[in-house]
Amino acid sequence: MKILHTSDWHLGQTFFTKTRKDEHEAFLQWLLSVAEQEQVDLIIVAGDIFDTGTPPSYARQLYNQFVVDLQHAGCELVVLGGNHDAVSVLNESRQLLSCLNTHVIASTGISLQEQVLTINNRRSEPGAIICAVPFIRPRDVLQSQAGDTGTDKRRALGEAIAAHYDTVYQHALEIRQHLGKPLPIIATGHLTALGVSQSDSVRDIYIGTLEGFAAEGFPPADYIALGHIHRPQKVAKSESIRYSGSPIPLSFDELKHRKQIILVEFAGDAAAHINPIDVPIFQPMACHSGSLEELASELASYEQTEQTVWLSLEVTTQGYLSDLQQRIATMTDGLNVEVLQLRRARNRQADTLRTQTTETLSELSPKQVFARRLALEEFDDTAAGQLRKQRLEQQFDVICEAIRHPQDDAQ
Structure with missing residues:
Protein backbone atom coordinates (compact mmCIF):
# COMPACT_ATOMS: atom_id res chain seq x y z
CA MET A 1 0.00 0.00 0.00
CA VAL A 279 7.95 19.87 -4.97
CA PRO A 280 9.30 21.76 -8.01
CA ILE A 281 9.41 25.56 -7.88
CA PHE A 282 6.64 26.82 -10.13
CA GLN A 283 7.06 30.54 -9.37
CA PRO A 284 10.54 31.91 -8.58
CA MET A 285 10.58 33.97 -5.38
CA ALA A 286 13.46 35.49 -3.44
CA CYS A 287 14.26 37.69 -0.44
CA HIS A 288 17.10 40.23 -0.31
CA SER A 289 18.24 42.45 2.53
CA GLY A 290 20.88 45.14 2.61
CA SER A 291 21.71 48.75 1.87
CA LEU A 292 20.58 50.27 -1.42
CA GLU A 293 24.04 49.68 -2.86
CA GLU A 294 24.06 46.04 -1.75
CA LEU A 295 20.58 45.46 -3.13
CA ALA A 296 21.55 46.96 -6.48
CA SER A 297 24.47 44.54 -6.71
CA GLU A 298 22.34 41.51 -5.82
CA LEU A 299 19.48 42.42 -8.16
CA ALA A 300 21.83 42.67 -11.13
CA SER A 301 21.80 38.86 -11.29
CA TYR A 302 18.18 38.94 -12.52
CA GLU A 303 18.98 40.56 -15.86
CA GLN A 304 18.95 37.22 -17.70
CA THR A 305 16.12 35.40 -15.91
CA GLU A 306 13.45 33.91 -18.18
CA GLN A 307 10.62 33.79 -15.64
CA THR A 308 9.57 36.80 -13.60
CA VAL A 309 10.84 36.61 -10.01
CA TRP A 310 8.71 37.83 -7.11
CA LEU A 311 10.84 39.71 -4.60
CA SER A 312 10.74 40.75 -0.98
CA LEU A 313 13.24 43.54 -0.31
CA GLU A 314 14.37 44.78 3.07
CA VAL A 315 16.32 48.05 3.10
CA THR A 316 18.73 48.29 6.00
CA THR A 317 19.78 51.90 5.32
CA GLN A 318 19.05 53.82 8.49
CA GLY A 319 17.28 57.12 8.39
CA TYR A 320 14.14 58.11 6.55
CA LEU A 321 14.18 57.96 2.76
CA SER A 322 11.15 59.73 1.34
CA ASP A 323 11.91 58.52 -2.19
CA LEU A 324 12.56 54.87 -1.34
CA GLN A 325 9.82 53.57 -3.64
CA GLN A 326 11.21 55.58 -6.56
CA ARG A 327 14.77 54.42 -5.90
CA ILE A 328 13.72 50.76 -5.90
CA ALA A 329 11.67 51.25 -9.06
CA THR A 330 14.68 52.76 -10.81
CA MET A 331 16.91 49.98 -9.51
CA THR A 332 14.65 47.22 -10.87
CA ASP A 333 13.84 48.91 -14.17
CA GLY A 334 14.70 46.51 -16.99
CA LEU A 335 14.95 43.48 -14.70
CA ASN A 336 12.54 40.57 -14.94
CA VAL A 337 11.33 40.99 -11.35
CA GLU A 338 8.33 42.26 -9.44
CA VAL A 339 8.81 43.72 -5.98
CA LEU A 340 5.83 42.49 -4.00
CA GLN A 341 7.10 43.43 -0.56
CA LEU A 342 9.30 46.39 0.35
CA ARG A 343 10.10 47.16 3.95
CA ARG A 344 12.61 49.03 6.03
CA ALA A 345 14.73 47.03 8.44
CA ARG A 346 14.20 47.71 12.08
CA ASN A 347 16.91 50.00 13.36
CA ARG A 348 19.56 47.64 14.66
CA GLN A 349 20.47 50.21 17.26
CA ALA A 350 16.90 50.60 18.44
CA ASP A 351 17.48 48.47 21.51
CA THR A 352 20.44 50.54 22.68
CA LEU A 353 18.50 52.26 25.46
CA ARG A 354 17.21 48.92 26.76
CA THR A 355 20.60 47.21 26.64
CA GLN A 356 22.30 49.80 28.82
CA THR A 357 22.83 47.66 31.91
CA THR A 358 24.68 50.35 33.83
CA GLU A 359 21.77 52.74 34.01
CA THR A 360 18.01 52.81 34.20
CA LEU A 361 15.54 55.17 32.60
CA SER A 362 14.90 56.79 35.97
CA GLU A 363 18.56 57.83 36.11
CA LEU A 364 18.34 59.78 32.85
CA SER A 365 16.87 63.21 32.32
CA PRO A 366 14.29 63.71 29.54
CA LYS A 367 16.92 65.68 27.64
CA GLN A 368 19.37 62.76 27.82
CA VAL A 369 16.73 60.26 26.66
CA PHE A 370 15.83 62.48 23.71
CA ALA A 371 19.49 62.98 22.80
CA ARG A 372 20.11 59.22 22.76
CA ARG A 373 17.06 58.64 20.63
CA LEU A 374 18.09 61.38 18.24
CA ALA A 375 21.55 59.84 17.94
CA LEU A 376 19.97 56.73 16.44
CA GLU A 377 18.76 58.77 13.46
CA GLU A 378 20.88 59.59 10.45
CA PHE A 379 20.75 63.14 9.13
CA ASP A 380 22.18 64.12 5.79
CA ASP A 381 25.20 66.37 5.84
CA THR A 382 23.27 68.76 3.67
CA ALA A 383 21.87 71.99 5.04
CA ALA A 384 18.36 70.53 4.88
CA GLY A 385 19.38 67.53 6.97
CA GLN A 386 21.05 69.60 9.66
CA LEU A 387 18.11 72.00 9.68
CA ARG A 388 15.74 69.10 10.29
CA LYS A 389 17.82 67.94 13.26
CA GLN A 390 17.96 71.46 14.69
CA ARG A 391 14.21 71.88 14.30
CA LEU A 392 13.55 68.63 16.22
CA GLU A 393 15.82 69.78 19.05
CA GLN A 394 14.08 73.15 19.24
CA GLN A 395 10.63 71.59 19.28
CA PHE A 396 11.66 69.26 22.11
CA ASP A 397 12.99 72.22 24.11
CA VAL A 398 9.68 74.05 23.65
CA ILE A 399 7.73 71.02 24.87
CA CYS A 400 9.95 70.59 27.94
CA GLU A 401 9.64 74.27 28.82
CA ALA A 402 5.85 74.12 28.51
CA ILE A 403 5.73 71.12 30.86
CA ARG A 404 7.93 72.85 33.45
CA HIS A 405 5.88 76.08 33.40
CA PRO A 406 2.30 75.18 32.57
CA GLN A 407 1.00 78.37 34.23
CA ASP A 408 2.58 80.47 31.51
CA ASP A 409 0.43 78.71 28.92
CA ALA A 410 -2.65 79.24 31.04
CA GLN A 411 -2.06 82.98 31.10
Missing part, protein backbone atom coordinates in the same frame (compact mmCIF):
# COMPACT_ATOMS: atom_id res chain seq x y z
CA LYS A 2 1.35 3.42 -1.02
CA ILE A 3 0.00 6.79 0.06
CA LEU A 4 0.89 10.37 -0.77
CA HIS A 5 0.47 12.81 2.11
CA THR A 6 -0.07 16.47 1.26
CA SER A 7 -1.94 19.37 2.85
CA ASP A 8 -2.59 23.10 2.91
CA TRP A 9 -3.14 23.71 -0.78
CA HIS A 10 -4.91 27.01 -0.06
CA LEU A 11 -6.47 27.13 -3.51
CA GLY A 12 -7.63 30.66 -4.29
CA GLN A 13 -4.95 32.44 -2.27
CA THR A 14 -4.08 35.99 -3.27
CA PHE A 15 -0.44 36.80 -2.61
CA PHE A 16 0.22 40.56 -2.47
CA THR A 17 -2.53 41.01 -5.11
CA LYS A 18 -1.06 38.14 -7.20
CA THR A 19 -3.12 35.06 -8.00
CA ARG A 20 -1.59 31.64 -7.41
CA LYS A 21 -3.79 29.94 -10.01
CA ASP A 22 -0.95 28.99 -12.38
CA GLU A 23 1.21 27.66 -9.54
CA HIS A 24 -1.59 25.55 -8.10
CA GLU A 25 -2.53 24.22 -11.51
CA ALA A 26 1.09 23.23 -12.17
CA PHE A 27 1.37 21.60 -8.75
CA LEU A 28 -1.78 19.53 -9.20
CA GLN A 29 -0.61 18.28 -12.59
CA TRP A 30 2.77 17.38 -11.08
CA LEU A 31 1.04 15.60 -8.17
CA LEU A 32 -0.96 13.52 -10.63
CA SER A 33 2.21 12.53 -12.47
CA VAL A 34 3.86 11.43 -9.20
CA ALA A 35 0.79 9.38 -8.27
CA GLU A 36 0.88 7.60 -11.63
CA GLN A 37 4.64 7.11 -11.64
CA GLU A 38 4.74 5.73 -8.09
CA GLN A 39 1.56 3.68 -8.55
CA VAL A 40 0.05 5.30 -5.46
CA ASP A 41 -3.07 3.77 -3.94
CA LEU A 42 -4.25 6.79 -1.93
CA ILE A 43 -3.70 10.55 -1.71
CA ILE A 44 -4.47 12.24 1.62
CA VAL A 45 -5.02 16.01 1.72
CA ALA A 46 -4.88 16.92 5.41
CA GLY A 47 -6.96 20.08 5.39
CA ASP A 48 -7.09 23.62 3.99
CA ILE A 49 -8.02 22.73 0.44
CA PHE A 50 -9.11 26.34 0.00
CA ASP A 51 -7.67 29.56 1.37
CA THR A 52 -11.02 30.94 2.51
CA GLY A 53 -14.49 29.70 3.28
CA THR A 54 -15.74 31.39 0.10
CA PRO A 55 -13.18 30.34 -2.52
CA PRO A 56 -13.31 31.92 -6.00
CA SER A 57 -14.86 29.91 -8.80
CA TYR A 58 -11.50 29.09 -10.41
CA ALA A 59 -10.31 27.52 -7.13
CA ARG A 60 -13.35 25.23 -7.02
CA GLN A 61 -12.76 24.38 -10.66
CA LEU A 62 -9.14 23.38 -9.93
CA TYR A 63 -10.34 21.16 -7.09
CA ASN A 64 -13.04 19.47 -9.13
CA GLN A 65 -10.80 19.02 -12.17
CA PHE A 66 -8.15 17.35 -10.01
CA VAL A 67 -10.71 14.81 -8.78
CA VAL A 68 -11.74 14.07 -12.37
CA ASP A 69 -8.14 13.77 -13.61
CA LEU A 70 -7.26 11.51 -10.69
CA GLN A 71 -9.50 8.79 -12.10
CA HIS A 72 -6.81 8.05 -14.69
CA ALA A 73 -4.23 7.54 -11.94
CA GLY A 74 -6.16 4.63 -10.44
CA CYS A 75 -5.98 5.78 -6.82
CA GLU A 76 -8.41 7.05 -4.21
CA LEU A 77 -8.51 10.46 -2.55
CA VAL A 78 -9.26 11.45 1.06
CA VAL A 79 -9.97 15.16 1.64
CA LEU A 80 -10.05 16.54 5.19
CA GLY A 81 -11.56 19.88 6.15
CA GLY A 82 -9.21 22.48 7.59
CA ASN A 83 -9.73 25.61 9.63
CA HIS A 84 -9.78 27.69 6.41
CA ASP A 85 -12.37 25.46 4.77
CA ALA A 86 -16.09 26.02 5.10
CA VAL A 87 -17.86 22.80 6.04
CA SER A 88 -20.80 23.68 3.80
CA VAL A 89 -18.54 24.29 0.77
CA LEU A 90 -16.83 20.92 1.11
CA ASN A 91 -20.08 19.11 1.80
CA GLU A 92 -21.93 20.57 -1.19
CA SER A 93 -20.09 18.20 -3.57
CA ARG A 94 -19.36 15.42 -1.08
CA GLN A 95 -21.94 12.93 -2.34
CA LEU A 96 -21.09 13.57 -5.97
CA LEU A 97 -17.34 13.14 -5.40
CA SER A 98 -17.96 9.91 -3.51
CA CYS A 99 -18.83 8.40 -6.91
CA LEU A 100 -15.32 9.35 -8.07
CA ASN A 101 -13.29 7.45 -5.45
CA THR A 102 -13.10 10.58 -3.28
CA HIS A 103 -13.91 10.67 0.43
CA VAL A 104 -14.63 14.14 1.87
CA ILE A 105 -14.68 14.54 5.64
CA ALA A 106 -15.43 18.19 6.31
CA SER A 107 -16.08 17.97 10.06
CA THR A 108 -16.41 15.52 12.94
CA GLY A 109 -20.14 16.20 13.14
CA ILE A 110 -20.93 12.99 11.23
CA SER A 111 -21.32 9.36 12.22
CA LEU A 112 -18.34 7.37 13.45
CA GLN A 113 -18.69 4.94 10.55
CA GLU A 114 -18.19 7.79 8.08
CA GLN A 115 -14.97 8.88 9.80
CA VAL A 116 -13.26 5.48 9.67
CA LEU A 117 -12.63 4.43 6.07
CA THR A 118 -11.43 1.19 4.55
CA ILE A 119 -9.39 2.04 1.46
CA ASN A 120 -8.77 -0.48 -1.30
CA ASN A 121 -5.45 -0.86 -3.06
CA ARG A 122 -5.00 -1.12 -6.83
CA ARG A 123 -5.98 -4.79 -6.72
CA SER A 124 -9.37 -3.77 -5.27
CA GLU A 125 -8.45 -5.38 -1.94
CA PRO A 126 -8.57 -3.68 1.47
CA GLY A 127 -5.22 -1.96 1.80
CA ALA A 128 -5.51 0.50 4.72
CA ILE A 129 -7.87 1.85 7.36
CA ILE A 130 -8.08 5.62 7.72
CA CYS A 131 -9.06 7.42 10.92
CA ALA A 132 -10.14 10.51 8.98
CA VAL A 133 -10.00 13.33 11.52
CA PRO A 134 -10.39 16.86 10.08
CA PHE A 135 -10.06 20.19 11.89
CA ILE A 136 -11.90 19.65 15.16
CA ARG A 137 -14.34 22.34 16.22
CA PRO A 138 -14.99 22.45 19.97
CA ARG A 139 -18.75 22.23 19.58
CA ASP A 140 -18.36 18.84 17.88
CA VAL A 141 -16.54 17.18 20.77
CA LEU A 142 -17.28 19.18 23.91
CA GLN A 143 -20.05 20.96 25.76
CA SER A 144 -18.90 23.89 27.88
CA GLN A 145 -19.77 23.84 31.57
CA ALA A 146 -20.78 26.90 33.57
CA GLY A 147 -18.17 27.99 36.07
CA ASP A 148 -15.19 26.39 34.31
CA THR A 149 -11.98 28.39 34.44
CA GLY A 150 -9.79 28.91 31.40
CA THR A 151 -7.49 26.17 32.61
CA ASP A 152 -10.43 23.81 33.08
CA LYS A 153 -11.65 24.49 29.55
CA ARG A 154 -8.22 23.90 27.99
CA ARG A 155 -7.76 20.65 29.89
CA ALA A 156 -11.28 19.44 29.06
CA LEU A 157 -10.86 20.26 25.37
CA GLY A 158 -7.49 18.53 25.14
CA GLU A 159 -8.98 15.46 26.79
CA ALA A 160 -12.00 15.55 24.47
CA ILE A 161 -9.80 15.67 21.36
CA ALA A 162 -7.67 12.80 22.65
CA ALA A 163 -10.87 10.86 23.43
CA HIS A 164 -12.13 11.42 19.90
CA TYR A 165 -8.87 10.10 18.45
CA ASP A 166 -9.10 7.08 20.73
CA THR A 167 -12.71 6.40 19.69
CA VAL A 168 -11.99 6.39 15.96
CA TYR A 169 -8.80 4.37 16.51
CA GLN A 170 -10.62 1.70 18.52
CA HIS A 171 -13.21 1.46 15.75
CA ALA A 172 -10.38 1.06 13.23
CA LEU A 173 -8.95 -1.79 15.32
CA GLU A 174 -12.34 -3.52 15.28
CA ILE A 175 -12.50 -3.24 11.49
CA ARG A 176 -9.00 -4.61 11.10
CA GLN A 177 -9.80 -7.52 13.39
CA HIS A 178 -12.97 -8.23 11.44
CA LEU A 179 -11.09 -8.23 8.12
CA GLY A 180 -8.41 -10.46 9.57
CA LYS A 181 -5.57 -8.74 7.71
CA PRO A 182 -2.51 -6.81 8.94
CA LEU A 183 -3.69 -3.53 7.46
CA PRO A 184 -1.99 -0.23 8.38
CA ILE A 185 -4.08 2.21 10.39
CA ILE A 186 -3.49 5.80 9.27
CA ALA A 187 -4.77 8.75 11.29
CA THR A 188 -5.06 12.35 10.15
CA GLY A 189 -5.41 15.75 11.78
CA HIS A 190 -5.46 19.48 11.12
CA LEU A 191 -4.16 21.26 14.18
CA THR A 192 -1.08 22.65 15.88
CA ALA A 193 0.96 20.03 17.68
CA LEU A 194 3.05 21.33 20.53
CA GLY A 195 6.65 22.11 19.68
CA VAL A 196 6.34 22.63 15.92
CA SER A 197 7.87 25.48 13.89
CA GLN A 198 5.44 27.76 12.13
CA SER A 199 5.74 30.39 9.39
CA ASP A 200 4.31 33.86 8.78
CA SER A 201 1.50 32.55 6.59
CA VAL A 202 0.13 30.25 9.30
CA ARG A 203 -2.65 32.09 11.01
CA ASP A 204 -2.93 31.26 14.69
CA ILE A 205 -5.26 28.32 15.09
CA TYR A 206 -6.87 27.81 18.44
CA ILE A 207 -9.22 24.92 19.06
CA GLY A 208 -11.33 26.89 21.47
CA THR A 209 -8.71 28.08 23.93
CA LEU A 210 -6.30 25.24 23.20
CA GLU A 211 -3.08 26.57 21.67
CA GLY A 212 -1.51 23.22 20.86
CA PHE A 213 -2.18 19.52 21.12
CA ALA A 214 0.29 17.24 22.89
CA ALA A 215 1.69 14.40 20.78
CA GLU A 216 0.82 11.94 23.55
CA GLY A 217 -2.83 12.49 22.68
CA PHE A 218 -2.45 10.91 19.25
CA PRO A 219 -3.33 7.22 18.94
CA PRO A 220 -0.60 4.63 18.20
CA ALA A 221 -1.45 4.62 14.50
CA ASP A 222 1.02 3.32 11.94
CA TYR A 223 1.22 6.77 10.34
CA ILE A 224 -0.33 10.14 11.24
CA ALA A 225 -0.76 12.63 8.39
CA LEU A 226 -1.08 16.17 9.71
CA GLY A 227 -1.92 19.52 8.16
CA HIS A 228 -2.04 23.21 9.12
CA ILE A 229 1.68 23.87 9.66
CA HIS A 230 3.24 24.92 6.35
CA ARG A 231 6.75 23.76 7.10
CA PRO A 232 7.33 20.00 6.59
CA GLN A 233 8.50 18.41 9.83
CA LYS A 234 8.25 15.53 12.25
CA VAL A 235 6.30 15.75 15.49
CA ALA A 236 7.92 14.70 18.76
CA LYS A 237 10.86 13.31 16.73
CA SER A 238 8.60 10.55 15.46
CA GLU A 239 9.15 9.27 11.93
CA SER A 240 5.48 8.35 11.65
CA ILE A 241 3.88 11.63 12.82
CA ARG A 242 4.47 14.30 10.20
CA TYR A 243 3.39 17.56 8.68
CA SER A 244 3.78 17.54 4.92
CA GLY A 245 3.65 21.32 4.74
CA SER A 246 2.14 23.45 1.99
CA PRO A 247 3.11 22.64 -1.62
CA ILE A 248 3.93 26.26 -2.55
CA PRO A 249 5.37 29.08 -0.41
CA LEU A 250 2.46 31.00 1.10
CA SER A 251 4.72 33.70 2.56
CA PHE A 252 8.25 34.86 1.82
CA ASP A 253 9.65 33.40 5.02
CA GLU A 254 8.69 29.92 3.76
CA LEU A 255 11.49 30.16 1.20
CA LYS A 256 13.86 28.98 3.93
CA HIS A 257 12.87 25.36 3.38
CA ARG A 258 11.95 23.17 0.42
CA LYS A 259 8.34 22.25 -0.15
CA GLN A 260 7.47 18.55 0.00
CA ILE A 261 4.88 15.86 -0.28
CA ILE A 262 5.45 12.60 1.59
CA LEU A 263 5.36 9.15 0.01
CA VAL A 264 4.68 6.38 2.53
CA GLU A 265 4.93 2.73 1.55
CA PHE A 266 3.57 0.05 3.87
CA ALA A 267 4.62 -3.55 4.19
CA GLY A 268 1.71 -5.17 5.98
CA ASP A 269 0.79 -2.83 8.82
CA ALA A 270 4.24 -1.23 9.10
CA ALA A 271 5.51 1.88 7.31
CA ALA A 272 8.47 0.37 5.48
CA HIS A 273 9.53 3.55 3.68
CA ILE A 274 8.75 7.21 4.38
CA ASN A 275 10.22 9.36 1.62
CA PRO A 276 9.72 13.13 1.29
CA ILE A 277 9.57 14.26 -2.35
CA ASP A 278 10.58 17.84 -3.13
